[in-house]
Amino acid sequence: MQEFKNFINGEYVGSSEDRRFENRCPVDNSLIGYVHEAGQREVDAAVKAAKAALKGPWGQFTQAQRIALLNRVADRINERFEEFLEAECRDTGKPRSLASHIDIPRGAANFKAFSETLNNQSTEGFRLDTPDGRGAINVGQRTPKGVIAVVCPWNLPLLLMTWKVGPALACGNTVVVKPSEDTPATTTLLGEVMNECGVPAGVFNVVHGFGPNSAGEFLTTHPLVDAITFTGETRTGEIIMQAASVGLRNISLECGGKNAAIVFADCDLEKAVEGTMRSAFVNCGQVCLGTERVYVERPLFERFLARMKEEVARLKPGRPEDAQANFGPLVSHQHRDKVLSYYELARQEGAKVEIGGGVPDMGEALSGGAWIEPTIWTGLADDARVVREEIFGPCCHLRPFDSEEEVIALANDTPYGLAASVWTENGSRALRVAEQIEAGTVWINSWFLRDLRAAFGGMKHSGIGREGGVHGLEFYTELKNICIKL
Ligand SMILES: NC(=O)c1ccc[n+]([C@@H]2O[C@H](COP(=O)([O-])OP(=O)(O)OC[C@H]3O[C@@H](n4cnc5c(N)ncnc54)[C@H](O)[C@@H]3O)[C@@H](O)[C@H]2O)c1
Numbered sequence: 001m002q003e004f005k006n007f008i009n010g011e012y013v014g015s016s017e018d019r020r021f022e023n024r025c026p027v028d029n030s031l032i033g034y035v036h037e038a039g040q041r042e043v044d045a046a047v048k049a050a051k052a053a054l055k056g057p058w059g060q061f062t063q064a065q066r067i068a069l070l071n072r073v074a075d076r077i078n079e080r081f082e083e084f085l086e087a088e089c090r091d092t093g094k095p096r097s098l099a100s101h102i103d104i105p106r107g108a109a110n111f112k113a114f115s116e117t118l119n120n121q122s123t124e125g126f127r128l129d130t131p132d133g134r135g136a137i138n139v140g141q142r143t144p145k146g147v148i149a150v151v152c153p154w155n156l157p158l159l160l161m162t163w164k165v166g167p168a169l170a171c172g173n174t175v176v177v178k179p180s181e182d183t184p185a186t187t188t189l190l191g192e193v194m195n196e197c198g199v200p201a202g203v204f205n206v207v208h209g210f211g212p213n214s215a216g217e218f219l220t221t222h223p224l225v226d227a228i229t230f231t232g233e234t235r236t237g238e239i240i241m242q243a244a245s246v247g248l249r250n251i252s253l254e255c256g257g258k259n260a261a262i263v264f265a266d267c268d269l270e271k272a273v274e275g276t277m278r279s280a281f282v283n284c285g286q287v288c289l290g291t292e293r294v295y296v297e298r299p300l301f302e303r304f305l306a307r308m309k310e311e312v313a314r315l316k317p318g319r320p321e322d323a324q325a326n327f328g329p330l331v332s333h334q335h336r337d338k339v340l341s342y343y344e345l346a347r348q349e350g351a352k353v354e355i356g357g358g359v360p361d362m363g364e365a366l367s368g369g370a371w372i373e374p375t376i377w378t379g380l381a382d383d384a385r386v387v388r389e390e391i392f393g394p395c396c397h398l399r400p401f402d403s404e405e406e407v408i409a410l411a412n413d414t415p416y417g418l419a420a421s422v423w424t425e426n427g428s429r430a431l432r433v434a435e436q437i438e439a440g441t442v443w444i445n446s447w448f449l450r451d452l453r454a455a456f457g458g459m460k461h462s463g464i465g466r467e468g469g470v471h472g473l474e475f476y477t478e479l480k481n482i483c484i485k486l
Pocket residue numbers: 151152153154155156160178179180181209210211212215216217220231232233234236237239240254255256257287288390392418458462463
């Protein structure tokens with residue numbers, strides 16, 4: 001039975017209050033092990049270790065030394081690829097075929113993605129004319145922000161954690177990570193890698209627990225935390241933003257979405273079906289960038305719906321190690337109850353269930369898992385809660401539209417603004433529509449094609465700030481101006 005302990009100042013630490021909670025596999029509800037909940041004592045120790053590490057050897061590392069060490073961390077994750085893969089799939093139930101192509105490779109790549117940016121990014125400089133004619137030079141200097149609190153969700157545990165830890169450490173900060181209570185394994189394992197690679201103690205710390213009145217709250221309210229980067233539900237982001245306001249700590253918030261796919265009649269049908277299938281059903285629909293609203297130009301609507309139903313019927317649920325499986329369970333029974341409540345709500349709101357809508361019979365061995373049927377609805381009103389609220393499951397609603405103006409208004413009629421996809425072979429229309437969509441990322445004839453240098457983040461209720469490329473610099477460093485009188 002595994003023990004998932006806190007990782008503080010380079011050592012694994014059990015909970016002093018002996019507050020352990022179960023970690024169960026959503027495939028069959030089997031017990032993976034016990035997670036050691038960090039109390040205020042453990043969180044305080046982790047934050048103070050991170051604070052002290054800034055003044056220790058880590059604070060003397062040059063940028064080149066930090067980048068070399070983080071590249072080593074990435075390489076070590078890849079050397080221990082199978083362990084990370086096994087841990088991630090046990091925690092989440094996702095197919096190995098998915099985690100081996102997305103979660104673990106990106107979990108490592110995120111430590112390298114930022115190196116090029118840091119090496120090539122200049123800081124500003126200005127020459128100022130002065131009355132005495134001798135002038136002055138202004139030089140920008142970037143310094144680490146300090147101790148960064150990193151609070152993570154359960155859907156892409158390693159990827160979304162290192163998407164923050166990578167640039168944070170590359171910029172010379174130290175971190176205290178609070179992984180989701182549902183998926184502690186890969187973040188805990190990363191502590192071993194940090195030690196193996198010689199990352200100084202206190203630079204990378206992990207505290208386990210929940211949100212309110214637990215490690216999440218203790219961390220985000222700790223006065224020695226200099227900035228907070230959070231990925232999770234919008235309502236949680238609002239709470240964390242309030243905590244960050246005490247002491248004016250900067251925040252980076254990556255929150256919820258209710259993303260639209262816009263399919264024009266002139267699209268490459270099979271490309272649009274493949275992309276929309278992935279965006280609606282990959283990771284059992286538990287992707288913030290995923291599609292839950294599909295708008296199809298009327299002449300194509302019936303054909304597109306028929307093709308989507310065919311492809312949904314082909315999805316193969318099964319254990320992560322089942323090479324034929326391409327569809328896993330939801331992350332927990334608690335989350336399945338939430339998604340099933342929307343399946344019931346859809347019926348009450350008058351949806352036509354085109355396919356799915358329930359719980360599959362997975363047989364005796366898997367009957368304890370958080371399995372659910374991939375589902376397509378049609379016929380709902382635009383103001384239906386199922387069309388407006390984030391469900392975060394393997395489901396989407398298809399609706400026909402008749403004009404470009406109509407579909408842009410429909411797509412933007414949401415409090416969220418995270419992502420969207422546009423499918424058409426008319427390039428100028430694609431760009432014209434993309435420019436009008438209120439979302440942080442718009443894909444044209446693609447989905448989840450990620451350039452790690454590009455700005456990434458949400459607008460409206462989907463978040464604050466941008467990460468990726470130079471945008472990470474703004475959040476993970478302080479920019480100082482030094483004025484030199486000549
Ligand atoms: N925008 C993005 O990039 C992105 C990426 C992945 C997931 N998400 C969003 O995350 C959500 C699913 O993840 P989730 O269910 O883990 O989200 P969540 O908000 O319930 O939890 C996220 C993390 O916050 C912690 N937390 C909860 N309450 C807290 C509090 N009061 N103080 C401090 N920490 C607290 C949790 O323990 C967890 O570690 C969905 O809404 C999804 O859209 C967004």
